Amino acid sequence: MGILQRMSMIFRAKADRALDRAEDPRETLDYSYKKQLELLQKVRRGVADVATSRKRIEVQMSQLSGQGAKLQDQAQRALGLGREDLAREALTRRSALETQISDLQVQHANLQGEEEKLTLAAQRLQAKVESFRTKKETIKASYTAAEAQTRIGEAFSGISEEMSDVGMAVQRAEDKTAAMQARAGAIDELLASGALDDPTGTAKDDITAELDRLASTSDVELELARMKQELTPGPAEAPRQIEGQAAPTGESESPQTQPHTQPKVQPEEGRP
Amino acid sequence: MIVRIMGEGQIEIDDSRLQELNALDDALAAAVEAGDEARFRAALVALLEAVRQAGKPVADDALVDSDLVLPYADAHIDDVRAMLSGEGLIPS
Numbered sequence: 001m002g003i004l005q006r007m008s009m010i011f012r013a014k015a016d017r018a019l020d021r022a023e024d025p026r027e028t029l030d031y032s033y034k035k036q037l038e039l040l041q042k043v044r045r046g047v048a049d050v051a052t053s054r055k056r057i058e059v060q061m062s063q064l065s066g067q068g069a070k071l072q073d074q075a076q077r078a079l080g081l082g083r084e085d086l087a088r089e090a091l092t093r094r095s096a097l098e099t100q101i102s103d104l105q106v107q108h109a110n111l112q113g114e115e116e117k118l119t120l121a122a123q124r125l126q127a128k129v130e131s132f133r134t135k136k137e138t139i140k141a142s143y144t145a146a147e148a149q150t151r152i153g154e155a156f157s158g159i160s161e162e163m164s165d166v167g168m169a170v171q172r173a174e175d176k177t178a179a180m181q182a183r184a185g186a187i188d189e190l191l192a193s194g195a196l197d198d199p200t201g202t203a204k205d206d207i208t209a210e211l212d213r214l215a216s217t218s219d220v221e222l223e224l225a226r227m228k229q230e231l232t233p234g235p236a237e238a239p240r241q242i243e244g245q246a247a248p249t250g251e252s253e254s255p256q257t258q259p260h261t262q263p264k265v266q267p268e269e270g271r272p
Numbered sequence: 273m274i275v276r277i278m279g280e281g282q283i284e285i286d287d288s289r290l291q292e293l294n295a296l297d298d299a300l301a302a303a304v305e306a307g308d309e310a311r312f313r314a315a316l317v318a319l320l321e322a323v324r325q326a327g328k329p330v331a332d333d334a335l336v337d338s339d340l341v342l343p344y345a346d347a348h349i350d351d352v353r354a355m356l357s358g359e360g361l362i363p364s
Binding site for chain 2: 002003004005006007008010011012117120121123124127128130131132135154155157158159161162165168169172
């Protein structure tokens with residue numbers, strides 16, 4: 001016998017057992033209806049849970065890409081300051097983030113699919129429960145217990161099969177979201193630990209600290225070089241003038257205002 | 273003939289397609305028997321495709337038994353084994 005038939009028999013056996021247990025099948029109808037409503041609630045909660053997990057992943061994806069953009073900026077800054085080693089470090093970290101983001105994208109798509117399936121399952125179940133309720137009332141009003149037994153057969157096993165299937169689908173969705181919650185928790189910890197960034201801005205990450213240190217010593221030089229270039233417009237490029245070119249005539253042009261240089265404290269992004 | 277795809281609902285298929293489905297079902301059974309996950313996956317995908325393409329969905333409010341039940345699309349071979357052995361996968 002094929003697998004598909006064996007599986008259908010497993011579903012049916014379960015419905016038959018439920019029906020056999022009852023003395024009066026009319027009571028079984030009420031009991032089953034109560035169970036159906038409970039399951040419907042459960043599926044709807046399942047949809048909400050999956051949606052919550054999906055949204056959490058969306059928040060994390062945007063936090064991680066914020067971090068990625070920041071590291072990209074740092075790399076640019078580091079290169080501008082002639083620190084290729086720091087730039088490399090920033091880019092390496094960014095590439096690790098990219099891996100995590102694409103992993104999250106897969107999970108996100110997965111959850112989205114799960115959410116759609118469960119939403120449809122809830123719709124189907126609701127339509128069936130409503131249909132069952134109508135049949136149940138008719139049977140209870142019109143038939144004796146003995147007659148009811150033969151009348152409810154298919155309606156009962158039809159809804160039982162649906163309930164078994166939907167029950168398992170909710171369970172699977174719950175298992176999946178639980179697994180993802182655990183991973184999402186790990187990423188939240190990573191984000192909070194400062195391994196990726198310190199979102200409070202009280203402690204700078206090591207790259208930012210190093211860049212700021214470099215920046216404060218070279219700010220003056222940079223600004224002088226820029227001003228000098230403005231005074232003597234020519235084809236020369238600014239970056240080449242940066243190194244070791246403290247302008248000798250600089251004293252009179254105060255370098256205290258530094259409108260174009262990097263801020264000492266990096267504005268932090270992605271506050272939770 | 274009514275076929276259920278677990279997690280997706282029921283589909284009505286003309287009885288004339290039974291032979292075709294049986295052949296695919298045999299392939300699935302052989303893969304489960306052999307414990308070959310790759311073959312199992314290919315057979316399951318082929319079956320699901322055939323069923324979806326050959327049939328039309330049963331109305332949401334219909335209360336009917338299924339003649340055949342197909343595992344959900346991402347079922348692992350071990351899931352199907354467990355279901356066939358009746359290891360309590362179907363909740364009460």
